[in-house]
Amino acid sequence: MPTYDLQYPKQPYSTVKRYDTRASYSLKTIHTIVSTSPILHVSFTDPSTPFPVTLPMIGALGSFTRPSADITDVQDLYLHGYISSRLINLSRSSTPGNDTAQTSPEGPVGLPLTITATHLDGLVLSLTPNSHSYNYRSATLFGHATLVSDTEEKLFAMEKITNGVVPGRWQSTRTPPNKGEMASTSVLKVKISAGSAKIRTGGPGDDKADLEDEELKNRVWTGVLPVWTEIGEGVAGGYNKLEGLPADVEEWRREGNEERRRHAVEGASSAPGKLKTDEE
């Protein structure tokens, strides 16, 4: 684990220009936003249309070659989900015979992907519509995707992805996947070239003229409505035979709700523009 705060290099395509005081290039900050996001938006260019393709997918960070590397360190992003045949085919045609070779003399190998993770943390209500804002944490990763063909690495990624949705779920279900499941499941590995995050916390900010308007301040409520993702009590399926959720999953559910709620509420009153991550 590095003892210093690693930063992604600023590339022309990854540098935040507007409200750059809200920007961060820290691996720890960016990876935390990505790894706590149950859905990632994955975009790529399809040469047959002027519209980029954007797919909601499930992802997990990990390092197969250095499994001890944690979230503050260099990681790859593994993607799974409703991978369109277009994405698979475009990635396959960008995957060299040996998919451990991630660069070629012409540059990085693989399909260029832009991956976005966004958490809405609050609705910021001010005196005028123009000063309204959101509290949010948003991260973007830029990288090149290749198909994972090595069975061990595929299993490593599938376990990371499954346990990223519910901790320990891989260990508590029927594994490993059988031959048919392995064959029908595609996992993409994204070698990350750059990344950035943008974060807003804090209360509303209005212009001087409005702040001096006592009549306005006396009639308009200003502040933040905190927003978070709530996970409800389990709804048992038709063939479930167990009394209730396993104790560890129930605890994870309750504690996660409370942590997300607290994060949103605390962010509502912290200094505006202050960078704040889950760990701070």
Added chain:
Amino acid sequence: MPTYDLQYPKQPYSTVKRYDTRASYSLKTIHTIVSTSPILHVSFTDPSTPFPVTLPMIGALGSFTRPSADITDVQDLYLHGYISSRLINLSRSSTPGNDTAQTSPEGPVGLPLTITATHLDGLVLSLTPNSHSYNYRSATLFGHATLVSDTEEKLFAMEKITNGVVPGRWQSTRTPPNKGEMASTSVLKVKISAGSAKIRTGGPGDDKADLEDEELKNRVWTGVLPVWTEIGEGVAGGYNKLEGLPADVEEWRREGNEERRRHAVEGASSAPGKLKTDEE
């Protein structure tokens, strides 16, 4: 208001291929998903990089020329938010002198955008990792963006966007925006060419071999953890002078939480694959 269910035309770039039983092209279904999503992911191609640009933005549907058109009808999408200078500049260079002209002999005018709205409704936990899934509602719109220059239309869009975040907020704050605010705010109008939605509801589904494995069924909990967006109690800002949230906003907050919770819980036990919108 049309008396039949309007559908977006299926274009090569908009047709859902995987799990197409989960697909919908209904304007009502797609527009409902978009208009209840506080954040939209907006993607476009930047010729200077192989990576598409994806920005989290705020949007609202509306029809300036036919204000009575509702969500079941043809609408434009207005976008506002952290509009990057790249997006503004690319759109400006794609905007003709008269921005009411939305087509030219060469085809639609404006910058091609892909806009995605995704709601996570549940974590679907099954007997094996490979059968795990999400309940979700996802919609994609494809269209061409131009800058809105007409003052009346800009005000129409700004009101729609503000009231889309909190109903009635435009009317209860200091409006209209002053000259400086109008000049510094850019609004994009997206003329929609196509759209699609994908929806999953229901409980887990496992393969026959696993369903016949009594030992497995006796040790693994299967079902759905419903997921929704929760809006917390207002946190007053530093210069707020009011006792609490206005009664209508407080009611909207509470009822919205309850409605989103109920939607996620009911979706957890409805028939798998059944198309379900907020109205049904």
